[in-house]
Amino acid sequence: MQQLRLSKRSPRRRQWLGAAVVLAAAMSGQTAQAATCANVRIVVPFPAGGPADQLARTLAHGLQQKRGTPFVVDNKPGANGNIGIDTVRRAPGDGCTLLVAPAGNLTINPTLMPALTYNVERDFRAVSLLAGSPNVLAVHPSVKANSVQELVKLAQQADKSGKPLGYASPGVGSGLHLAGELFRHKAGIALLHVPYKGTTQALNDVVGGQVPMLFGTWPTLAPFIQSGQLRALAVTQARRSPAAPGVPSLAEQGVGGIDVSSWYALLAPRATPQQAADALSADVRALLATPAVRAELQRQGMEPAGSTPQALEARIRQETASWAKLIREYGITAE
Structure with missing residues (x-):
């Protein structure tokens, strides 16, 4: 058979090259389609029922409707959220595994727990800020304090008796732990930190009277405050929150210099392509802007707050530096 020789300028060579490009594109499309996730797993590093879990489920439902791919929430609690976070760190960057994490794990733990298995900047790609909520200082109804000033006096008396008041938190290194430590320092009182493995466990023991008080997120505590099972004394920020307008701030009760609120973010393994993170971020922001999702999050006591990946990266970097200082x-330690 005579060999076909084509010059660089041959029309037939250009046709052959064009066909090769089309074939390669088709094969690439088939590969991409084969790599599509059977479902997207959203890892929540805390037990079911907490604010991060509720937020993740709202997000999963909306993204599943928007993208047509199943989104499944996977609760992996333990070690103050570090087990679940490490699970995502080790996941491939194929877009099939995502993480919903609270601010404390992203901006506080890196300083408070230097032996962490993960590095936020090195191991994760930011996708979007999701929502924020105020934190609340609440006490069991048996505690004889109806204001922060009365609680401070009660704590001073308890310390003199050698039994400092305890406060519960969902774990060492959480923003709620740090809110308690800042309150202790700013108010000049002794408090005993009682950490749990999640919000639900901490809340159960305070509602049951085993621990006198806790710092918690408004979405979690609101039903118990409204039912009288807890008494709200203050929001842990400079001004009152629109989510809880009837609860005074710490500052207006004489304990200033504390401004700690909770926020949650969506991240992916670092190997996830930036283009994929940008596309998902756009979908998340569009979802958070819909009236139905906004209403649902506000019902949960949260304020929707989408962002670009770049804005989330900047916030994590800035708050990490502030908390480290x-x-x-x-001298706060992970006791």
Whole structure:
């Protein structure tokens, strides 16, 4: 058979190259389609029922409707959220595994727990800020304090008797732990930190009277405050929150210099392509802007707050530096 020789300028060579490009594109499309996730797993590093879990389920439902792919929430609690976070760190960057994490794990733990298995900047790709909520200082109804000033006096008396008041939190290194430590320092009182493995466990023991008080998120505590099972004394920020307008701030009760609220973010393994993160971020922001999702999150006591990946990265970096300074200044440790 005579060999076909084509010059660089041959029309037939250009046709052959064009066909090769089309074939390669078709094969690439088939590969991409084969790599599509059977479902997307959203890892929540805390037990079911907490604010991060509720937020993740709202997000999963909306994204599943928007993208047509099943989104499944996977609760992996333990080690103050670090087990679940490490699970995502080790996942492939194929877009099939995502993480919903609270601010404390992203901006506080890196300083408070230097032996962490993960590094936020190195191991994760930011996708979007999701929502925020105020934190609340609440006490069991048996506690004889109806204001922060009365609680401070009660704590001073308890310390003199050698039995400092305890406060519960969902774990060492959480934003709620740090809110308690800042309150202790700013108010000049002794408090005993009682950490749990999640919000639900901490809340159960305070509602049951085993621990006198806790710092918690408004979405979690609101039903118990409204039912009288807990008494709200203050929001842990400079001003009152629109989510809880009837609860005074710490500052207006004489304990200033504390501004700690909770927020949650969506991240992916670092190997996830930036283009994929950008596309998912756009979908998340569009979803958070819909009236139905906004209403659902507000019902949960949260305020929707989508962002670009770049804006989320900047916020994590800035707050990590701020917390590191405070942790060093007050000598806060992961006891």
